[in-house]
Amino acid sequence: MLDIKFIRENSELVKAGLASKNEFNKVDELLDIDKKRRELITKTEELKSRKNKVSADIAKIKREGGNVEELMSESRKIADDTKSLDDELKELQNNLDTILAWLPNLPHQSVPIGKSAEDNVESRRWLPDGFKFENDFKPLDHVELGKKLKILDFERGAKISGSGFPVYVGKGAALERALINFMLNYHIENHGYTEIMPPFLVNRESMKGTGQLPKMAEDMYTCEKDDLFPIPTAEVPITNLHRDEVLSEKELPIYYVGYSACFRREAGSYGKDSKGFLRVHQFNKVEMVKFVKPETSYDELEKLVVNAEAILKELKVPYRILLLCTGDLSFSAAKCYDIETWSPAENKWLEASSCSNFESFQARRANIKFRNDDKKLEFVHTLNGSGLATSRLMVSILENYQTPEGKIIVPKALQRYTGFEIID
RNA sequence: GGAAAGGUGGCAGAGUGGUUGAAUGCGGCGGUCUCGAAAACCGUUGUUCCGGAUUCCGGAACCGGGGGUUCGAAUCCCCCCCUUUCCGCCA
Numbered sequence: 001m002l003d004i005k006f007i008r009e010n011s012e013l014v015k016a017g018l019a020s021k022n023e024f025n026k027v028d029e030l031l032d033i034d035k036k037r038r039e040l041i042t043k044t045e046e047l048k049s050r051k052n053k054v055s056a057d058i059a060k061i062k063r064e065g066g067n068v069e070e071l072m073s074e075s076r077k078i079a080d081d082t083k084s085l086d087d088e089l090k091e092l093q094n095n096l097d098t099i100l101a102w103l104p105n106l107p108h109q110s111v112p113i114g115k116s117a118e119d120n121v122e123s124r125r126w127l128p129d130g131f132k133f134e135n136d137f138k139p140l141d142h143v144e145l146g147k148k149l150k151i152l153d154f155e156r157g158a159k160i161s162g163s164g165f166p167v168y169v170g171k172g173a174a175l176e177r178a179l180i181n182f183m184l185n186y187h188i189e190n191h192g193y194t195e196i197m198p199p200f201l202v203n204r205e206s207m208k209g210t211g212q213l214p215k216m217a218e219d220m221y222t223c224e225k226d227d228l229f230p231i232p233t234a235e236v237p238i239t240n241l242h243r244d245e246v247l248s249e250k251e252l253p254i255y256y257v258g259y260s261a262c263f264r265r266e267a268g269s270y271g272k273d274s275k276g277f278l279r280v281h282q283f284n285k286v287e288m289v290k291f292v293k294p295e296t297s298y299d300e301l302e303k304l305v306v307n308a309e310a311i312l313k314e315l316k317v318p319y320r321i322l323l324l325c326t327g328d329l330s331f332s333a334a335k336c337y338d339i340e341t342w343s344p345a346e347n348k349w350l351e352a353s354s355c356s357n358f359e360s361f362q363a364r365r366a367n368i369k370f371r372n373d374d375k376k377l378e379f380v381h382t383l384n385g386s387g388l389a390t391s392r393l394m395v396s397i398l399e400n401y402q403t404p405e406g407k408i409i410v411p412k413a414l415q416r417y418t419g420f421e422i423i424d
Numbered sequence: 425g426g427a428a429a430g431g432u433g434g435c436a437g438a439g440u441g442g443u444u445g446a447a448u449g450c451g452g453c454g455g456u457c458u459c460g461a462a463a464a465c466c467g468u469u470g471u472u473c474c475g476g477a478u479u480c481c482g483g484a485a486c487c488g489g490g491g492g493u494u495c496g497a498a499u500c501c502c503c504c505c506c507u508u509u510c511c512g513c514c515a
Contacts, residue, residue, distance in 0.1 A: 045484045059442040075495040
């Protein structure tokens with residue numbers, strides 16, 4: 001959520017920011033409502049102030065045994081007048097809140113202006129020693145490998161749940177489990193994160209807190225009877241851990257890492273890149289979440305990306321880092337880096353991580369504050385990044401580590417977790 | 425699913441219609457004492473919004489949420505939500 005005061009005082013800046021995010025501009029309507037709202041507040045509060053005085057007088061005069069009839073009827077009249085104004089005010093407030101809830105975050109100045117993913121800027125790439133984009137043999141894709149080695153079963157997944165619900169079998173399951181454990185341990189041991197194992201269902205407030213609701217309602221699964229939502233990312237429960245809390249300055253920054261299954265409806269995206277793991281309704285992800293002081297959040301973002309990269313370097317998976325342009329930035333993010341890993345069979349880069357700074361956008365929605373040096377309450381900045389999502393990463397691992405015979409060498413970093421070195 | 429209890433300030437915990445934004449304790453902050461610290465003592469200490477002023481002043485609202493009664497509600501009534509405990513069921 002953006003601060004209404006900030007919008008009021010920087011309306012041109014806000015308009016420009018929203019436009020760069022391809023966002024329909026409701027700023028003028030918002031400011032108009034805000035103006036009416038404030039006028040009405042002034043009006044009703046004057047009435048209420050008078051009423052409070054009258055009530056106090058009534059109490060006093062009554063104690064002294066005087067007549068209060070006249071005052072009581074005045075108070076009654078004020079109460080009547082206030083009622084309709086209060087209703088009007090409530091409606092304005094609701095309209096204001098609704099617009100604010102739908103308004104995305106503004107891009108940071110350092111974010112390149114652009115319309116779509118094509119305008120994203122590659123900031124760096126890393127390739128393992130001896131890596132070549134051209135293979136000496138024709139690589140099998142991950143679906144073919146999964147089938148041949150009997151480690152992935154997309155067909156039976158479709159039978160028991162629907163398309164986009166992969167089943168991991170045997171060494172495939174073990175590899176998946178190894179990958180999750182490796183990533184968690186790596187962040188805990190080397191990057192100072194505290195592990196969180198969160199609930200996979202959250203309530204409506206949590207979904208609003210991180211910005212999934214109201215805008216992305218179509219993208220998520222729902223449990224209507226209980227008004228709960230299967231999480232699309234562990235970002236939701238972990239960030240909401242501190243919803244409605246005042247954190248002490250001493251405990252910042254807070255670093256959490258957690259594994260969760262992630263559930264996404266992916267409504268409307270059928271047909272495009274939907275083969276195998278490329279687009280699924282359920283996948284596994286290790287997520288890093290940070291709560292930090294505002295002045296440090298952009299340094300923390302860079303560190304977050306480095307933390308995610310470290311995993312890929314350990315796994316020796318080729319990747320590149322993109323700085324997303326304004327038009328490709330998600331609803332809540334002020335700045336975001338995507339990490340893409342290389343798929344030799346698809347012959348393209350696949351998004352395996354997204355690392356974002358939300359500044360105070362989520363903190364304002366979720367009401368997460370800390371007391372600053374001046375003893376004043378201030379919203380924290382929140383960040384999160386995948387560290388990483390296993391599904392797309394698994395594509396890159398399987399395809400990059402395949403032998404000409406169609407076997408898979410287990411990456412060295414994972415071998416102590418799998419207990420085997422080869423899948424054949 | 426059944427039954428009971430309860431939701432009050434950073435925390436603990438009083439408060440059943442009229443200076444109660446709320447006793448008391450803890451914590452926090454400032455001070456006295458001290459070489460320093462602890463202890464002790466004194467003082468201070470909520471949030472949000474509106475209006476005006478560059479440390480502030482005035483006003484409004486807030487005791488789980490929403491309605492209602494009343495001149496006046498933390499306090500009375502109704503609805504909802506949540507938590508805890510017990511029973512049942514169950515991995």
